[in-house]
Amino acid sequence: MEVMFKPRSIAVIGASEKPGTVGRAVIENLLNSFKGDIYPVNQKYDLVFGLKCYKSVRELPKTPDLAVVAVPARSTPELARGLCEIGVRVSIVVSAGFKEVGAEGAKLESELVSAARSCGMRILGPNCLGIYDAWSGVDTIFNPGDRQSKPGPGTIALLSQSGALGAAILDWLAESEIGMSKFVSYGNAADIKEWELVEYLVEDPQTKVIALYVEGVEDGRRFVGSLRKAIAAGKPVVVLKGGRTQSGVRAVTSHTGALTTSSDVFISAVKQAGAIVVENLSEFVGLLKVLEWSGPPRGRKVAVVTNGGGMGVLAADEVESKGMALAPLSAESIEKLKKTLPPAASPNNPIDILGDAPPERYRAAMEIALSDSEVDLVLVITLMQSPAFDPLKFIELVRDVRSQSLKPIVLVAPGGGYTIKYAKIIERELRVPCFKSPEEAVRVLKLAGEWYEKYAGGTYSKLD
Amino acid sequence: MEVMFKPRSIAVIGASEKPGTVGRAVIENLLNSFKGDIYPVNQKYDLVFGLKCYKSVRELPKTPDLAVVAVPARSTPELARGLCEIGVRVSIVVSAGFKEVGAEGAKLESELVSAARSCGMRILGPNCLGIYDAWSGVDTIFNPGDRQSKPGPGTIALLSQSGALGAAILDWLAESEIGMSKFVSYGNAADIKEWELVEYLVEDPQTKVIALYVEGVEDGRRFVGSLRKAIAAGKPVVVLKGGRTQSGVRAVTSHTGALTTSSDVFISAVKQAGAIVVENLSEFVGLLKVLEWSGPPRGRKVAVVTNGGGMGVLAADEVESKGMALAPLSAESIEKLKKTLPPAASPNNPIDILGDAPPERYRAAMEIALSDSEVDLVLVITLMQSPAFDPLKFIELVRDVRSQSLKPIVLVAPGGGYTIKYAKIIERELRVPCFKSPEEAVRVLKLAGEWYEKYAGGTYSKLD
Missing domain, CATH: 3.40.50.261 (Succinyl-CoA synthetase domains)
Structure with missing residues (x-):
């Protein structure tokens, strides 16, 4: 299996320069991302994208670690025998026209498998897109690059x-x-x-x-x-x-x-x-x-920090109805929040830091919430329509606050163009997940927190 | 109330050019979109954005149809008496600092209301953003224009x-x-x-x-x-x-x-x-x-047309679990689909027109589904990663097919940049709703169809 994901050489059977063909798309992908040797195989051509093209697999100068098969289904059993002969250990058969099209295809499929098994060659597929390995550059996903x-x-x-x-x-x-x-x-x-x-x-x-x-x-x-x-x-x-x-x-x-x-x-x-x-x-x-x-939270008790009361209400509804809970903040946390926030703010969870909240108010509320032992994660609502919200300062403060705690910080940022732009920047800069609405965030955080409670018990280490 | 949405003239009390003020944002909005007369009022200025600024409402040359009040809460009762005197019929009080901040604010709020009621002036608010009327141009939503x-x-x-x-x-x-x-x-x-x-x-x-x-x-x-x-x-x-x-x-x-x-x-x-x-x-x-x-479907029976089998499966799951139903296609429709589609396609609902479906196959499947009397709406899944999918031809065919039927056509287009771009173009060109996933589409279509079944009975005319 290792050979399939990390081959040193790949033969592409059915390689082509013809636009719209699978054989072309696979070669282009590999030229683009794969660092090992690439052997195009196609009896019609001498060269494919400047690479020497072999008439048959039997002519290959050495045995490739992996073969990618993009030829009509009917030719694949014979081809598999050829690949077997030269000692290929794994083939990815992207061709369609097998079991999925009926009895005749099913017969071809079992012929293909028998041919491969006779020499112990493994087959991925058929009727598949194959593999994309972001690290090794193996990429047989043959959809056009501008669309995929x-x-x-x-x-x-x-x-x-x-x-x-x-x-x-x-x-x-x-x-x-x-x-x-x-x-x-x-x-x-x-x-x-x-x-x-x-x-x-x-x-x-x-x-x-x-x-x-x-x-x-x-x-x-x-x-x-x-x-x-x-x-x-x-x-x-x-x-x-x-x-x-x-x-x-x-x-x-x-x-x-x-x-x-x-x-x-x-x-x-x-x-x-x-x-x-x-x-x-x-x-x-x-x-x-x-x-x-962010990795999963260690449980399902959320602190919500919001610069809009209504969004805090909706978040609280989602938290309860989806099987999470608003973390009961400690008396100490509430006292600290009261001291820091303006009188009209709410120091209870959801912590409403009001529409005119500047970055420092976000910082204080997030720090207090993260340091409360009852809190498993902090859900931060940013209504960026507010003139007081400063997205660049916000990024800096989240970067800073996050380094003080392993608890996940997750954002909810509903809105239009400006909000979408900065939510994207926040995700790119900080890898802090942003969702468009409370329910989208809460339903997945619930699943992640519940998983951690049940199964992680020390074995799961924070993803970095 | 008519006067509030369609005034011929508006006075803005607390008008200003000072950046970051509500008074400035409201004036800018109105200059931008409102065609009637605008009277800035602020004792500090002679001119605001080139408009003559009045020291007090009593100095206004004529009675404005509507007053927008953006002054501190404590000044509003007195101001209301002034507006009453000159005969203003409606005021939008965007100022905050009333009931929402506690007992003192509540007292101010009841003073404000008493002052207004003494002359029959109506008040929207306080503590609100007021009104945005897309047709008349009245716009008191004072968030900065680049963010909102x-x-x-x-x-x-x-x-x-x-x-x-x-x-x-x-x-x-x-x-x-x-x-x-x-x-x-x-x-x-x-x-x-x-x-x-x-x-x-x-x-x-x-x-x-x-x-x-x-x-x-x-x-x-x-x-x-x-x-x-x-x-x-x-x-x-x-x-x-x-x-x-x-x-x-x-x-x-x-x-x-x-x-x-x-x-x-x-x-x-x-x-x-x-x-x-x-x-x-x-x-x-x-x-x-x-x-x-698209207006609501007349019921909850969906025909799904898809160029990906897996997405058809997910759509079928959503349809059933969210309280809609896959429309049972008539024998005639199935026969027509069999004749039109390739043998490997599925003529049953979800209609799987296969990954290599060109525009004509979409057209045929949609036309047959729309003309089936059991079908209330057609949910069309477009996996645009497929090289066979032609977005521009698709737009033309949907435009054409849609004109043949009053039944809604709704799209599901999951994917990345290319897909998002064309989904947006489809929405803009055709006003056909596009969703990113089957569940997002189905949960709202269910609500709309159910509403139509229960309450529309002939009174609801298709939105145009």
Whole structure:
């Protein structure tokens, strides 16, 4: 498996310069990000983007560590035999036209797997986008570069049973500047299974969080076992399950057909293993942002600091209704707040520092809240429409305040262009998660805090 | 009330050129957008932004239709007597320092109201941001223009008990290019009550949707009565209630203190009157976008069209779990889809037109779905990372397809920079609501469809 993520050389079978082809996109990706040797293979060409192109895999000057296969499905079993002969250990088959298209494709798929198994070659896919490794530069995600952005290096690994959905999430994470270690679209999982990938990621030092989109698995016992290993290693696992309802299950049937157990049984087993099951895509991305940047809070007791009373009210409603709690501030904290804040402010939680709050008032309230032992995290609401809010000074003070505590600071900044611009700058500069509304923040913080309470007990170290 | 929204002349008491003052911001707003006469009043100046400035309201050359008061709280009762003397009929008091700061402020507030009532002058506020009327140009929202954007003309009226929260929503709506008729921040509601504003909006031809952020009301019976009138007039009412939980209620106590009845009783009365109660801010803004642009669907039966199977699965899950339903397509529709789509596509709902779907495939699937009598709306998923997706052709085909049906078309477009850019263009060009994920779309469509089923029965005409 190591060879798949960190090959020294890659052969691309079906390499091409022809615009719009998968073979071209893969070569372009690799030229762009991969530092090892690249061997284009295509009987039609002598050169591809200036690289010598080989007529067949048997002509390659040396055995590549990894082969990326982008040729029509019908040619893949024969090709696999060729790859076997020259001693390739792993192939990523991005070609479609296998099990997902019916009986004939299923037959091709088992021929492909048999050919590979005869020599012990492993296969990722078929019918997948393959791998994006932000650290090693392996990148077979063949969507056009102007449409498909990819995250920079980070600690999140994402496995997706659906290629297109995985690619959309990748794009979303990249736009949010959330870093990633590895992305794997494993497609039909004809050979390499999702549980093997999870087990690899448990050992992978670059991965601290494992995220999965999954519709179903073949071997539930092993899958759940792999999740347990991840939790035991202190790595949170986040699962988005496609097919949670009867309607979803019917849709899965015509998509991957990948259902072996009832959805309820699956979800409860996954939860029991210690994974966090999210309800939807926004929760998925939001939770990954929190895990990657601030790490999970040690519990669910929030202090809210706000420069708008109404937003404080909405945050309090969300905190209670989503299963968190407003931290009861100590008498000492309340006394300090009373001394520091103006008389019209509220020293109780939510701490309302009023619409005219200058940066120093934010600083005082945040410091007092963070140092209160009842507080697990601080949710800071910034209504940047207020003329008193100074975004640049705010960045400096958060940088400073944050260094005094391991407790997460999470921002809520609702608004338009100005707010969006500075929320983005704050995220980029500080890696402090910003959400557009209290509910978006609270629903993921609840999941993260609850996970920490149940499973982290000392094994989970703050992500840095 | 008409005079407040459509005055021919406005006096600004406390007008100033001094940077950072409310008096300056209000004058700048009015110079920017108001076409009638503006009379600055401030004993310190002779000219304000080139306009003759009057030392006192008694010196004004004629009686202004509306007075905007931005002077310290303690001067307002005396000022109100002056405004009364010259015959002003409505004043917006944006000054703070009244009931919200304690007993002394409460005393000032009742003096202010008494002074106004002695001559029948009405007062909006105090402690409010006042009014933004996108059509008449009246604009007292005094946040700095670079931080606070404001929507263009449209059909949504927003009333907010919280000024800062209202301003943030205004900013968010503007960024989303959702049009608005009127925004009113009514603050302490010392004189003009929210129910009077609702009743005015029921009669207002520019307003087709009434949205409220409210923490509590003084006269629940009249408030609920005003909502009933709105529903009877075919205008949907959307309510975001601050203080839905015990924690929220405690926060309200230190914010507006505006609770007269239990939150559950309030919410159920509001729902019974026919208003839509949203759970949170994102739902609020999302629902307003749907009501403003596409109008509500006539029911909750959705056809999903997708170029990604996994996203179709997630959409199906959301549809069922949020209380909508996948429309059962007629045998005829399924037959047509089978004929039109490639064999690997799914002609059942969700209609999976596959990752390589060109625009024509979208067109065919959307047309067939829209013409099926079981379908109330079409949810179209566009994974724009796919090289086959052509955003410009897509815009043209949606424009065309939409003209054939009154059923709403709503988009889901998850992704990064490219996707966000084209989703924005689609919204701007077509006023077709785009959401980032299925759940964000489905939860608001459910509320809109349910409202239509229960209350619209012919009275609600499609918003244009």
